[in-house]
Amino acid sequence: MIAILIVSWNVRELLRACLGSLQRYPATLHEQRITVVDNASGDGTLEMLRRDFPEVCVVANATNRGFTGGSNDGLRHIAQSATPACVLLLNPDTEVTPGALDALLACAEAHPQAGVIGPQLRYPDGSVQSSRRRFPTFWTALFESTWLQPIAPRAVLDHYYVRDRRDDEACEVDWVVGAAMLVRWEAYRQVGGLDERNFFMYSEELDWCRRIKAAGWQVFYEPRARVVHHEGQSSAQVSAQRMIYFNTSKVRYFAKHHGRVPAGLLRAALLGMFAWQWGLEGAKWLLGHRRALRAERMRAYARVLRSGLR
CATH class of the missing domain: 1.20.58 (Methane Monooxygenase Hydroxylase; Chain G, domain 1)
Structure with missing residues (x-):
């Protein structure tokens, strides 16, 4: 069984589209069960879920616990009733494409030491969205996503963004963007959940992948699995x-x-x-x-x- 976990905050229509894609293109290699953690949305998300997706398990938080806290709430809820082979953390502003879930699961079966597998993310226009990374250095952190990025030495960010490998090349990496990441349940049980003490949102998947790799697991990028990502729709608010x-x-x-x-x-x-x-x-x-x-x-x-x- 694959557990699919979505943490949502005030993105009702994007969440509806995400869940619709999971209905249209479900996993066939394993049974799938979907859990949505709602972080106290005020846009009618809970009503929409109860009306349009009664089969989805809903965890309704009284406050906004962020991506990290909401994910941990969902992981604990899943653990109370099931022991899945893997859990897919999926942002509500994503949509899976045909065969994406099975491609992730096939990669997990082909690589028993894969603790985390990330798909290829695509923008809505079909272009590739960078989603695989090497661990950041101090210089990476200084330039990446700051106003200095346009003048960064090319080698610094090329290494960080794994630009020496083709976008369509499956490979082992250090970490993958948390918009969509398949985590082996055994790896989660070994290292625990996301670090909500330090991270409300952002860098939590980087830290998690680092801990999972330190425990002896590998992290893979699987481009045969494609997920459309509308990027930053909750945090942009x-x-x-x-x-x-x-x-x-x-x-x-x-x-x-x-x-x-x-x-x-x-x-x-x-x-x-x-x-x-x-x-x-x-x-x-x-x-x-x-x-x-x-x-x-x-x-x-x-x-x-x-x-x-x-």
Whole structure:
């Protein structure tokens, strides 16, 4: 049996499309059971699930527990009633394509030491979305997803994004993006769930894959399994908070796995970038250039600076 776990927050229509794709293209190699953890959505998600998908098991959280806490809630709920071969963590803004689930399961059967398997993610227009990674270095963290990324030395990010391997080439990697990741139940039982003490959202799958690999398992990328990912639809609803979560998680990952000094240097560098961006937006505001936009961005950057990324 394969357990499919979806954590959702205020993306009712995307969740409906995700569940519809699982109905149209189910796993055939194993029975599938779907669990949705709703993180206190206010958009009618629970009513939609009860009306349109009565076969889905629903865990209704009273508060938003984030991707990490919600996933752990779902994993514990699954463990109370079943022992699946694997659990597929799937974002609600994804849609599986024909044969995707069976391709993941076939990869798991072909590689008994695979603790985690990630599919090839696609944008809605059909282009490939980068989803396989090597573990980040300090320099990777400094450049990746910051305003310095366009000037990053090519070798730094090429290594991180595994650009030396073709997109259609199955391979072992260090970690895969958590929008869709198949985890062997035995690996989960061995290392435990996601680290919700350090990560509300972002970097939790990186940390989990690192722990799973440290326990002797492998992580694979399987491009025959394709999943469409609409990317960031929940977190995009709160942009300033998203920046805080993303960068705080990055710093906490480095503190956990590389020590306080690298984490402190990274925090200072990231805060310095946000201070620079705040000043740049302020200068544009003083010049009268799109003042409403500049003020909005200044407020967002100020919130990040006040957080201290801690």
